[in-house]
Every structure is written in C-alpha cells, then in structure tokens.
Amino acid sequence: MKESRRGLLAVLVVLCMAGPLAADWYPSDPFSPGVKAMALGGAFVSLADDASAVHANPAGLIQIEKAVFSWQLLSQIQMQRLVDTSIKLDWEYFPLVAACFPLEDGVVHAALSWTTHWRSISGKYSVHVLGASVSWKLTPWLSWGNTVGLAVGLTDDEAAAGVYWQTGFLAPVSDRVRLGLTVRLPVRLEWDALRGDTRVSERLPLMVQGGLAWRPARHSILSFDLEFVDLAGIRYASDAGRADPVQPVGMFRNLHPHIGFQTLLTSIGAEFRCGFLTFTHNANNASDIQPALTFGIGAWTSQYFRIDFALQDTLIFDIFTRTNRYERISLSFEYVI
Numbered sequence: 305m306k307e308s309r310r311g312l313l314a315v316l317v318v319l320c321m322a323g324p325l326a327a328d329w330y331p332s333d334p335f336s337p338g339v340k341a342m343a344l345g346g347a348f349v350s351l352a353d354d355a356s357a358v359h360a361n362p363a364g365l366i367q368i369e370k371a372v373f374s375w376q377l378l379s380q381i382q383m384q385r386l387v388d389t390s391i392k393l394d395w396e397y398f399p400l401v402a403a404c405f406p407l408e409d410g411v412v413h414a415a416l417s418w419t420t421h422w423r424s425i426s427g428k429y430s431v432h433v434l435g436a437s438v439s440w441k442l443t444p445w446l447s448w449g450n451t452v453g454l455a456v457g458l459t460d461d462e463a464a465a466g467v468y469w470q471t472g473f474l475a476p477v478s479d480r481v482r483l484g485l486t487v488r489l490p491v492r493l494e495w496d497a498l499r500g501d502t503r504v505s506e507r508l509p510l511m512v513q514g515g516l517a518w519r520p521a522r523h524s525i526l527s528f529d530l531e532f533v534d535l536a537g538i539r540y541a542s543d544a545g546r547a548d549p550v551q552p553v554g555m556f557r558n559l560h561p562h563i564g565f566q567t568l569l570t571s572i573g574a575e576f577r578c579g580f581l582t583f584t585h586n587a588n589n590a591s592d593i594q595p596a597l598t599f600g601i602g603a604w605t606s607q608y609f610r611i612d613f614a615l616q617d618t619l620i621f622d623i624f625t626r627t628n629r630y631e632r633i634s635l636s637f638e639y640v641i
Contacts, residue, residue, distance in 0.1 A: 336360060337400035337419045339376055339636035340529065343600020343614035344564025345579020347527035348486030349515035352474060355402040355638065358417040358437045361486040362449030363474035364441035365413045368404045371641040376400040376422075380427070394427045396420060400636070403511040413484070415440045417451070420507065421468075421488075431491070432456045433468045440453040447474045450472040457493040457506070464506070484529075485514045490537060501542035510534040523568035531560040535584065556582045556593045562599075574603035577614070595621050 338356025341348035348356070352364025355374035373458055378396040402417035415437040422431040435453030442448055450471045457464035472486035488511040495504040515529030535551040535558045551557070564579035577600040597620060604614030617630040 305416050308343045315415075321344040325416070337376060337378075337421070338598065338612045338613040339634045340577065340602065342616055342632070343577035343579065343602075343612070344566060345562045345581040345596075345598045346529060346531070347515055347517075347529040347579060349472070349486050349513050349529050350474070350482045350517035350527060351525070352472075352484060354586050355404050355415065355417070356400060356636075357449070358402055358404075358415050358435060358451050359400070359433075359470075361472035361474060361484050362415075362437045362451045362470060363439050363447040363472040363484070364371075365390045365404055365415055365437055365449055366410070366441050366474070367449045369406070369409075370392055370404070370415060371405040373636060373641055374400065374402045374404070374636060374638045376634060376636040378632060381631045381633065388623070396423065396430075405641075407438075411441050426613060430458050431493070432458065445475055445477070448472070449474075455491045455493065455494065459498065462495055462497055463616055464495040464498070464504075465490045466493045480519045481513070482517045485512075485632065487512050490534075498542075500534060501544055501547075504540070507537070507539035509538050513562075523570065527562075527564045527566075529558075529562040533560065533584065551584075557584050560584070561575075567641035572603075574601050576601050586628075594618060608640045612636045612638070630633045 331474065335347050336342055336348065337359050338354065340354055341356055341360050348360045352361035353367045353517065355372055359363035378399045380394040380396070381409060398418060399420040400417065402415055404413065404415040406413045411608055417435050417437065419433050419435065420430055421433055424430070432452050433455050435451045437449060439449035439450040445494060452469050455466040455468040465553050468491055469487060470488045473484065475483045476501040477483055490510045491508040494508045496502065497508065498504040510530065511533050514566055517525055517527040521523050535553055538549055538551070540547050540549060560582045562579065562581045564577065566575055566577045568575050579598040581598065582595045584593065596616050596618045598614060600612065600614035602610065602611045610631045614634045618630060
C-alpha cells in the first residue's frame with residue numbers, strides 16, 4: 305500500500321426529492337455492500353481487492369497483505385418521481401463490517417464479517433449475513449475462496465434465520481487481464497410471520513456473477529461483469545399455501561451487465577471511479593428493470609487509514625421510466641492494523 309501525497313477531497317452531495325415507496329414482495333433489490341464495488345457499477349468480481357471481497361468474491365481476500373478492519377456507512381435518499389417534493393432519508397449503519405487477516409501470508413487468508421445482502425427500497429425488509437471467509441492460493445494463477453455463515457432476515461417486528469454459502473475464484477491471466485467468478489447459493493429463511501402470513505418459508509434466488517478486468521494503462525482499470533439472478537427460483541410458502549411470485553425473465557431482468565472504470569488521479573493522490581449497471585427492482589408485486597449510474601472516489605489519508613465514497617444514482621432515468629427512484633450514498637473507512 306502506498307501513502308498518497310494528499311488526503312481525499314471533500315465531497316458535496318445535493319439532496320434530491322423523495323416520496324413514499326411501496327413495500328417489496330421479496331428482496332429483489334440486492335446491492336453490493338462494497339463502496340469500491342458500488343462506485344464501479346458492481347463490476348468488482350475480478351478485482352475484489354479490499355475487505356468487501358467477502359461479498360464480491362471471497363477468493364480476492366488473498367490479495368489483502370496485512371490485517372485490515374473495514375466499516376461502511378450507507379444512506380439512501382428515496383424519491384418516487386422528480387415531480388414529488390417530499391424527502392425521505394434512510395440509513396443503513398452496518399451494511400459491511402469486516403476484519404481480514406492472513407493466516408499464512410500469500411497462501412491462506414481469512415475474514416470475519418457482517419454484511420447486508422438484500423434490502424427492500426422501503427427499508428422494512430433486509431437480509432444480513434454473519435459470515436466467516438477463507439481464501440486459498442491454489443496455484444500462482446488461481447485462488448479459491450468461500451464465505452459461509454448465518455443469514456438473518458429482519459423486518460420491523462420479525463426475524464428469521466437460514467444458512468448462507470458463497471464460493472468464488474480469481475485468476476490473474478496476465479499482468480493486464482484478470483478473471484473472476486462467484487456463486488451465491490439460494491438462501492432459505494423460516495419466518496413465524498411475514499407480510500401478514502404465518503409460518504412462512506422463503507427461498508431467495510441463486511446468483512452467479514462472472515467478470516473480467518483489463519488494465520489498458522498503468523493507472524487505469526476497465527472491468528465488466530455479467531450477473532445472473534435466478535428469479536424463477538424464488539419460492540414463498542405459508543400456512544395459506546404456496547404463493548411463488550411469477551416474474552418475467554430475460555435480458556436486464558435476471559441477466560444484468562455491470563461496467564466500471566477506475567483511474568488514479570496522480571495530481572491529488574486519489575482514485576476516481578464510475579460505472580453503469582442494471583438490476584431487477586420489485587414494487588407492487590411486479591418487477592421492473594432498474595438502470596443506475598455510479599460514481600466514486602477514494603484515497604489513503606495516511607499509511608494506515610483509507611476513505612472511499614460512492615454514489616449510485618437512478619434519477620437520470622426517471623425521464624424514461626416511471627418506477628421508484630432513489631440515490632444511494634455510501635462511505636467506507638478502512639484501517640490497517
């Protein structure tokens with residue numbers, strides 16, 4: 305890690321208009337708890353070079369050379385449409401907390417983490433993972449990692465639990481090209497009560513994401529990921545019977561592109577990031593294609609402390625579609641122990 309010559313620039317954020325939002329049928333609005341990943345439009349599977357690798361791709365933990373503690377703070381500014389003048393500011397105080405450390409330097413690395421993997425736009429439904437991760441360097445060109453743990457579902461007054469397992473691979477093909485792949489297996493949650501139903505069994509979708517990172521210049525990286533979400537595999541059953549949501553599938557609904565670009569601004573010693581992604585947002589029991597633009601900046605403020613900022617914006621697309629809109633603002637603080 306190199307110490308930057310200057311600290312991170314101050315970032316000004318303009319609050320936007322917001323309105324009340326409908327509750328989601330299921331957590332069809334997954335988001336990456338990694339600030340760097342968010343700034344790159346989620347195209348982070350083939351990079352995964354910070355503590356958020358526990359979610360992005362656990363194989364990437366092998367790249368963290370020293371023990372690191374990381375904490376993220378996320379704020380969500382919600383709006384229904386640009387013509388609505390009301391504001392709703394929602395906070396997620398612990399979307400990611402992780403401690404990463406080498407067990408055998410350069411060969412086996414591990415991490416303990418708490419992450420938010422799904423969260424409804426309304427904020428009334430979320431699924432978190434209390435996980436342990438291990439990454440092995442199998443060969444000089446291939447690393448394998450796994451995150452396993454307890455999945456915890458939360459609503460305003462109910463909780464549920466299940467098992468979480470994610471596996472991933474990272475392959476540096478050359479000095480300029482890297483490949484990554486991660487698979488998040490389906491999570492089954494058992495609720496006493498949910499959305500007015502009792503004794504609910506809920507199965508969340510399988511997710512597969514593969515990507516490529518290319519370094520066209522010394523200080524620049526272009527990354528591209530393709531994510532598959534098995535919307536057809538979502539299950540919902542209760543005492544009242546089965547009520548599996550029927551969702552349309554296809555490009556941009558269960559197959560989502562993620563594109564990111566990162567470059568080092570040598571004049572200020574900070575990294576600038578931008579990206580584009582799509583995901584499937586669900587409201588009023590119907591899914592919609594949700595595009596988003598992302599921006600971010602990050603820097604080491606000292607040899608041991610780093611700050612990263614990311615903004616995910618969907619407002620610009622409001623002129624083309626009429627689904628709910630919001631902005632996500634996220635900060636992460638990383639300390640090398």
